Amino acid sequence: MKKLSLYFSILFLFSFSSTLLAQTQAEMDQTAINDYKKADNELNLVYKKLMKQLSEKEKKLLIVAQKDWIKFRDSKCNFEQKEYEGGTIQPVIYYACLMECTNKRTEDLKANLEDREKRYGAK
Template sequence: MMITALVLLLQSGPAGQPECDQEASDQGIQQEMNICAAAEYREADAALNAQWAVTSARMKERDEGWKPDWDRRPGHFTTLLESQRAWLRYRDAHCRLDGYYARGGSLEPLLVSTCKTGLTILRTEQLKELAERGP
């Protein structure tokens, strides 16, 4: 038992996550497919977080020059933050539901991770477009 735990720890990737064995994943070994899908999601999430930093900074810049008396709506950053929080709730719930196709089975984590990766990549592009738009 102790040796197994040590081997797993030594094979772990960032933050104690197991590393993806792409060859085993390509052979259809479910556990490896799950591990690789989770690693892909972590990469997509890291890219999302990097783009978030850029886009949120851009929205804060836009807020600095926008203070008309006639417009009492929330600013760019506040609206971006609200939308991001709503999107995170949507993504997590939608992908949980997508995983229910294999609810309780070994395929469920793969379905959830794959769903989260796809939606996260799309959201990263949306954030990039927001940052690049006009004034």
């Protein structure tokens, strides 16, 4: 039941993708990769904007935190895809996990940036 629920959750997630016209597994895999890349690009933009607001000490701390987060994200997604090892859905599960984690991290960084802008004003 858990696998079926996760599969339908993935399908639901991708139903909102503007590129979801995929019919084959390869197309679904590529859509998942593209969606992750889009999320990663957004994260990088927010990260760079936040870095501009930080002191040198804070920048060093954020760099460490980001490296730790990447390790966590990769471990989490490797764990989540392991259940589907050998299955055709495995790449979609992996990249959907990367996208979801990346979107959450982006929201965290945006919240930090917005909080700083409220406290200190935009730089």
